[in-house]
Amino acid sequence: MTSKEYKTITDIKGPLVFLEKTEPVAYGEIVSIRLSDGSEKNGQVLDTSDDMVVVQVFEGTEAIDRKAGVKFLGDVFKLPVSKGLIGRILDGAGRPRDGGPEIIADENADIIGAAINPYSRQSPHDFIQTGVSAIDCCTTLVRGQKLPIFSASGLPHNDIALQIARQAKLRDSDEEFIVVFCAMGITAEEYNFFRSDLERTGALENAALFVNLADDPAVERLITPRLALTAAEYLAFEHDYHVLVIYTDMTNYCDSLRQIGAAREEVPGRRGYPGYMYTDLAMLYERAGIVKGKKGSITQFPILTMPGDDITHPIPDLSGYITEGQIVISRELHQAGIYPPINVLPSLSRLMGSCIGEKTTRDDHKKVSDQMYAAYAQGRELRGLVAIVGEDALNERDLQLLKFADIFEDKFLRQDRDEDRTIDETLNLCWELMTNIDTKYLVRLDQELIEKYHPEEKKA
């Protein structure tokens, strides 16, 4: 392929370099730019024609001048993949960051990734026990699901993600997950927190890390998750691993996307984010799942921080439109000192129905979950009413529900950072807490279940 060096840069703008008079350059082709001080930067072709080529520079255009030399490397961006990725730490562009050797490739995989044929997918149905009651009972996670954490700055989403990564397992199975961790623009402190936790628990040896930190180039963030997912796909579908991909923070990713859009003078969509952000995010999130004839799976846990705690902001909004539910972290609960501060009301697992019940979790799971949810929702609503009319206006039922909301938060939601509750423990806890409400108000439970599980009504 051409490895001719061009010195025909005409314009440099934001993360983009424009050049002219090249031989035919491929769309998506990888570019290497040599600066006058001899250093190199990498980029990718965003637009190509006979007259003009537009290159997006991953490391930013700082110090590039019109005399810089540009080489087109003849191929689209590929990641060398092999089982050797496990236990390694790479930077946001896929280069070793742990002082170790280059990855010896079994193959070079295109990082854009092809879409899974919907006909070839298999519906996820295996229950993952995370040991976190709020999740296991109310927004149950399924192997192969994409379930983001909607959080906001200053909230303990990282602790929750790590707790899930540590504790996640299939019931009655010792099949383990391996973790692919992808950092996009997070602080060194946050990264060290993740890393040392993975190190402490020994999970690091079974993980692959792709790390782009806050002071790393912003544009590089656009490829970091693609590298991570390419690695995940390779490990899941070529080597039968069950892969848990944690990526944080999607908000930084989207901001980089916005930056490119602005530099290209594209017509912006809502709040300045590009109109194609839905499609772009879908190209990441849809790389989760299970496919026919392969043993492995990809489960995704993207973390995003909602700007201004606003769930209608384009980043959580478009994510929610693509993922299979969401776990919403609440500032109010966090401020009340509750960990994990998961607000179950706006949280949802769309795949939950396929993985709970007698055969997989327990026969009472669905109804218990509905009842806990309903009682808590009503209790929280009553808090608002009480603020206006006072507790005196409440009848007996409402008083019980009002108290239940506090109990729910204090006993059910609250648990330690290393407390790993089995699904049986979680469901038994639910029953115990529901004794605070008269059974006649537990309308979502049927008599049969009450007789089987209710601590006070149980028939021996």
Next chain:
Amino acid sequence: MEIKKYGSEKMSKNEGVIYRISGPVVTATGIEARMYEVVRVGNEKLMGEVIEIHGDQSVIQVYEDTSGIRPGEPVLSTGQTLSVQLGPGLLTQIYDGIQRPLQTLEEVMGVFITRGVDADGLDLEKKWDFVATASKGDDVLGGQVIGTVQETDTITHKIMVPPKASGKIKSIKSGDFNVTETVCTLEDGTEIKMMQEWPVRHPRPFSQKYAPDTPLVTGMRILDFLFPLAKGGAAGIPGPFGSGKTVTQQSLAKYSDAQLVVYIGCGERGNEMTEVLDEFPHLIDPNTGKPLMNRTVMIANTSNMPVAAREASVYTGITIAEYFRDQGYDVALMADSTSRWAEAMREISSRLEEMPGEEGYPAYLSSRLAEFYERAGRVETLNGEDGSVTVIGAVSPPGGDISEPVSQGTLRIVKVFWGLDAGLARQRHFPAINWLSSYSLYPQSLNQWFRDNIASDFPEVRTQISALLKVEAELQEIVQLVGSDALPMDQQLTLEVARMIREYFLQQNGFDPIDAYSGVQQQYAMAQAILTFQEEAKKAMAAGARLQDVVNVQSRTELMRARFAEGYLDKIGGLVEAMVAEIAATAEAN
């Protein structure tokens, strides 16, 4: 890869070269293509469609990923416009946005969709048992049925003279044929095959459009009873993420009394299509007792598949729907989600550097939406039969705010608005359709059907039920301020009746094996049961009963619960009688 589908016959041998590539948009020079002509792009001959012409430059949207393609590679025009293949073999299929069977793609490419592969929409080899219904010497016109094929056990596929052909039949024969073999020849030499091709962006012709007068019965109480949709009508379902658009659409695909369903997954999740594929072959159509899959055609162009093919997917779907309509069938088409289709238009438009309209959408957004929904309708077919296409489009407004262009453009055209509400979904009130903001403009034209087929006072009962819900909303505002105990007894009763409407009638779990489908007769009986409760409660309270006792009668709970068991319609009468007696007794007890 060899070009199969857009065949060599009409190829104009017109070749040009690529000048520019920007994502899914490629500019070529040197071809003299027509608008919407299909072209082959690059060495891999990727399929594309001409969407703009500037002097010598043709702008092409490409249906596959363009990475790695270079300026200077060849572009070939084919002389054809983007078309679908129509004939036996459509049913039970799942296609991508440009009618490539996903099963065939899996056979060729494996589980990941790569590019540069063509696939015919129909199986060209398979033999079908063609039964001629016209005879030698008959004069036939375009659209006329000349024979049939029993495609699945529920659907008889009618073979029609292509819309533009006509003449006297010279020969016609029954027997086993594949779709490209000639089954009938006209005097002028026209050969009629079971397969026809039709350009997707053109509506198929019919004789005339009728005003709709029959409801599309969906089995969802809130829809059929309060906001009915007519066969041949169009409905929009806007709602924020997680509010129930897909569950509603899938319910309609399962239970509605259309004879055929075209389900378009347009820019949505892969797993949702898999779910349909897993489920439908095992689900029984309540209207025919046969597997649902036998009446279903699916189009799946998920969010991560190429956007240009997403743009095409709704046209592919509606053309297939029209084709079955032309055979005299009632077809229902679901598009989930039309917002993703609009976004595909926006993405292409911005690559074309067109002057954007509102929120970056192209200025022609609303006219495209209107053209699409206009393809719905109840018609007299060219064959003189009655057929219909009902369109139900999901809309995904950013942040759930329907003041945005796609929602507004849709609401201007459709006559039914089923508004999903995040608040209701959060309360797990499903279907989360807001009964105050939703509307249907069809009741007037459908009332006669309901009177004739269900009950002579059906419209009046509907009015009573919706009035109760409106009153409740007003009362709730007061309750928020003073608590419900402060209301007079009769208003407290109204609140209880309205609660019964919500919890017993409006709520309907889409996943409940029995309650997910409720026939209209049963819906009417349930509404009557609620009104009976109201009346009897009033009487009992006038005679001294306490509201609390009336509300807590066990037989009412039983009446409500029994809907989750088989055979509810037959039991309602007895359950209501028991309730009436028990309520009367509460008055005596005091």
